[in-house]
Amino acid sequence: MKTGFNFAYLDEATKRMIRRKILKAVCIPGYQCPFGGREMPLAYGWGTGGMQVTASIIGKQDILKVIDQGADDTTNAVSIKNFFKRVCNIMTTDRTTEASLIQTRHRIPETTLNKDQIIVYQVPQPEPLRKLEPKEKETRKLHAYKEYALMHVKLYEEISQFGSVIKTWAYPVETNNRYITDPTPIPKFDNPKMNNMEALQLFGAGREKRIYAIPPYTKVKSLDFDDHPFEIQTWDECCSICGSTKSYLDEIIINNEGKKNFICSDTDFCKSNLEKNK
Amino acid sequence: MNIKKIMHVENLTHFYGNQIGCKGINFDLYKGEILGIVGESGSGKSTLLKCLSGEISPSAGKINISLDQGGVKDFLSLPEQEKRQLMRSMWGIVHQNPRDGLNLRISAGGNIAERLLNVSEKNYSFLRNTGKYWMEKTEMDSDRIDEFPLSFSGGMQQRLQISKILSSNPQIVFMDEPTGGLDVSVQAKILDTIKSIVRDINVTMIIVTHDLAVVRFLTDKLLVMKDGIVVETGLTDRVLDDPQHSYTQLLTSSILQV
Amino acid sequence: MYVAVKGGEKAIKSSLKLLEKKRKETGTKSIEINQIKEQLSFAVDRVINEGSLYDKDLSALAIKQSQGDLVEAIFLLRAYRTTLERYAYSTAIDTSKIIIKRRISASFKDIPGGQILGPTFDYSHRLLDFSLMKEDEINSYENINNQEPKNKEFPSVIDYLNNENLLEQEINNLNDNPFDVTRDPMKFPASRDQWMQILARGDEGFLLGLSYSAIRGFGSKGTHPFVGEIKYGIVDIFISPDELGFEICIGEIEISECQMIDQFAGNKNTPPQFTRGYGLTFGYNERKSMAISIVDRALKSEGYGEEIKFPIQDQEFVLYHADNVEAQGFVTHLKLPHYVDFQGELNLIRKLRNEILQGKKL
Numbered sequence: 001m002k003t004g005f006n007f008a009y010l011d012e013a014t015k016r017m018i019r020r021k022i023l024k025a026v027c028i029p030g031y032q033c034p035f036g037g038r039e040m041p042l043a044y045g046w047g048t049g050g051m052q053v054t055a056s057i058i059g060k061q062d063i064l065k066v067i068d069q070g071a072d073d074t075t076n077a078v079s080i081k082n083f084f085k086r087v088c089n090i091m092t093t094d095r096t097t098e099a100s101l102i103q104t105r106h107r108i109p110e111t112t113l114n115k116d117q118i119i120v121y122q123v124p125q126p127e128p129l130r131k132l133e134p135k136e137k138e139t140r141k142l143h144a145y146k147e148y149a150l151m152h153v154k155l156y157e158e159i160s161q162f163g164s165v166i167k168t169w170a171y172p173v174e175t176n177n178r179y180i181t182d183p184t185p186i187p188k189f190d191n192p193k194m195n196n197m198e199a200l201q202l203f204g205a206g207r208e209k210r211i212y213a214i215p216p217y218t219k220v221k222s223l224d225f226d227d228h229p230f231e232i233q234t235w236d237e238c239c240s241i242c243g244s245t246k247s248y249l250d251e252i253i254i255n256n257e258g259k260k261n262f263i264c265s266d267t268d269f270c271k272s273n274l275e276k277n278k
Numbered sequence: 279m280n281i282k283k284i285m286h287v288e289n290l291t292h293f294y295g296n297q298i299g300c301k302g303i304n305f306d307l308y309k310g311e312i313l314g315i316v317g318e319s320g321s322g323k324s325t326l327l328k329c330l331s332g333e334i335s336p337s338a339g340k341i342n343i344s345l346d347q348g349g350v351k352d353f354l355s356l357p358e359q360e361k362r363q364l365m366r367s368m369w370g371i372v373h374q375n376p377r378d379g380l381n382l383r384i385s386a387g388g389n390i391a392e393r394l395l396n397v398s399e400k401n402y403s404f405l406r407n408t409g410k411y412w413m414e415k416t417e418m419d420s421d422r423i424d425e426f427p428l429s430f431s432g433g434m435q436q437r438l439q440i441s442k443i444l445s446s447n448p449q450i451v452f453m454d455e456p457t458g459g460l461d462v463s464v465q466a467k468i469l470d471t472i473k474s475i476v477r478d479i480n481v482t483m484i485i486v487t488h489d490l491a492v493v494r495f496l497t498d499k500l501l502v503m504k505d506g507i508v509v510e511t512g513l514t515d516r517v518l519d520d521p522q523h524s525y526t527q528l529l530t531s532s533i534l535q536v
Numbered sequence: 537m538y539v540a541v542k543g544g545e546k547a548i549k550s551s552l553k554l555l556e557k558k559r560k561e562t563g564t565k566s567i568e569i570n571q572i573k574e575q576l577s578f579a580v581d582r583v584i585n586e587g588s589l590y591d592k593d594l595s596a597l598a599i600k601q602s603q604g605d606l607v608e609a610i611f612l613l614r615a616y617r618t619t620l621e622r623y624a625y626s627t628a629i630d631t632s633k634i635i636i637k638r639r640i641s642a643s644f645k646d647i648p649g650g651q652i653l654g655p656t657f658d659y660s661h662r663l664l665d666f667s668l669m670k671e672d673e674i675n676s677y678e679n680i681n682n683q684e685p686k687n688k689e690f691p692s693v694i695d696y697l698n699n700e701n702l703l704e705q706e707i708n709n710l711n712d713n714p715f716d717v718t719r720d721p722m723k724f725p726a727s728r729d730q731w732m733q734i735l736a737r738g739d740e741g742f743l744l745g746l747s748y749s750a751i752r753g754f755g756s757k758g759t760h761p762f763v764g765e766i767k768y769g770i771v772d773i774f775i776s777p778d779e780l781g782f783e784i785c786i787g788e789i790e791i792s793e794c795q796m797i798d799q800f801a802g803n804k805n806t807p808p809q810f811t812r813g814y815g816l817t818f819g820y821n822e823r824k825s826m827a828i829s830i831v832d833r834a835l836k837s838e839g840y841g842e843e844i845k846f847p848i849q850d851q852e853f854v855l856y857h858a859d860n861v862e863a864q865g866f867v868t869h870l871k872l873p874h875y876v877d878f879q880g881e882l883n884l885i886r887k888l889r890n891e892i893l894q895g896k897k898l
Contacts, residue, residue: 005619006619011619011621034723035721036721038618039618039861043611043864043865044862044864044865044869045868046865046869048865068872069874069875069876073545075548076544076873105872106876107876124866124869135724136852136856137724137852162888163888166884169877169880169881185877189880207862210721233883235883248876250875251882
């Protein structure tokens, strides 16, 4: 199939540049590497960073899975998957276990990833301190000097005002005992999966032009206080399709009276679980 | 008795272009000492404070500091990271306007906690208790720990700023006109509070002010500045009761007339 | 079952069809690219600027494809531009060697070479021309009263002030490789070449608003800018390949340039002097070149030791938010599903409410 574009859209020089940045990012876990982000034919904020990372590392043998909100079939995931099908002519899959490369927005699959897989996160705002300090000049210093008091002040404030930390997604982590890192807007439910993950975790922020990485088997700790340890979300309900009690659930309004049901956010996990239970 | 010298300043000089900011300043600061720097506006006392606290790099001179750990260091050649770390925990500035020293978007307790978190204290109850302790120490109502600075009066904001700075048990506290923006009645109360705390915790301080009442009440030693230079220096009581320089005589006589 | 999670692929296909249908609702005649280029030339010029690709045909195509959504057209052109190979950087253009179409100064009554009004809406009355509702055919315009300017060179007018040292000098660092915002991530503090590029392709509305804020009082202290000179015309583009060792002309482009004069109060040591703001755009974008020149001057505040007090003086504020391709992308991404995160918030708010209603804790 002829696409009229280079394999994976970006020209080879650009891909090489991005791969060099990825290597640097892997060497300094959690450090945000500036990179010469390119325009992509997708809008900024819609996954251009993740796409550039994917485009730079994808090969003809790769099997790609793209999810948004945990689902393979959401419009933006489909759109990105179609893009790579078109410019790479590669295999895609919905099965987490089959994929060699997974691009994600807002979730980590429930199925444990292995050492032969790479997960690429789409990042809207790579700087975990940005909401606390708007200036890039200053936040770079805060990271360089490891001055992270502000971040804990935020947690202190939440506990003192609400009794517990109320950050439920994009919950900041410390990577490899060094850099405070934004895990992207995944629910904090997924944070523990990042710790010591066997797969390589890459993060691409297109608009902000940053790449960062968490190498396999790296310590990732969700920030907390000794006497207020980090906790993940739980549900009283189970998935109304597969019956799972261990997965992240989405709430669905099923009639005009507002009656609600809960189903797995990870559609592939839900399907596999259902098949297993049959 | 062997009292430790914690700061040695030699020939400290700063120019703004061709303008003198301060010139040829020399003094030593010992642990537990309270040093006053007085002068009218434009005398160079604020420039001197900025040089001492690392806010500006002086044009010439030397500042040696002796830290609790690490021995004597040349302050002016410290890397930025160490200077910042000093200001965030070991040293502290109490600004004339409490809004410059407080984060208005976080609670009173959060403001104090930030200081402690700079020295990696990751225990919530400890932060909480220390916050309350210092609020009480500065005669604030510790039940207001979760309120935001803007809901406090100016005097209370100043007390909060002082709590924040003292909570990390700093080695040196710089105060820049600490009672400058307050009503006279409030001023007196805050000075009382500062004095009682100072007696309690044996903190070392440098206070910059134009107010002779403040220096008489709080300080042990005095530098009198005019046109960027120190015109007289000595024990506070001696300088105020028996001023030698004509400018100091003018200053002290003007306060007597009030 | 819940429809939003399923059927993404089908939905996208239908959506694209509906979009195409919108363009062909009643089957009017297709607009030709040339018609857009000539009859909507200001739109075309805006798109080449903010799309940062000097190609009026593709710009017209983008406008047609985006059905007149200019921000979308700019995005199309950018996404195309990014796939193009980079052959060379041109040498700096010389705007004194210009085939002039318009040139005015508001600071001097008469200038060498003369004031040339050229094509402008400035003195048209903004009255709807109903005769355009039904315009049968457009005949090519005969040159009426077309006096070609005699001069071939138009040195910068405000440089006359240089003789008295009244005007700050522009620093000449033509030999350095320029910062390239299309290849390198932004750095702070930003250099002037970096911000001039961002401004050149920045959103016109954003820059216009910023520059307006400055002259209304949310800008550097109490000064009123003066238009030293505005030029619109055609200049040559040169490259100087290493292999050749000399310059060759590769074509010509239309540009709009604005030189704004502003003040600097000076201090005890530095006598007061006029300062400059500079704006340059592709094509005929006079309004934008003026806006850029005001923002440029404001961004220089830090260098003059002026107090940084207003948004327009703040490098990170201006430069991070001027690009409409970035801005529109991030604002519209809010349309994407966020239900995983929203579920987190729902959970939390229920938990907090329960705790408080049951009188637990705090």
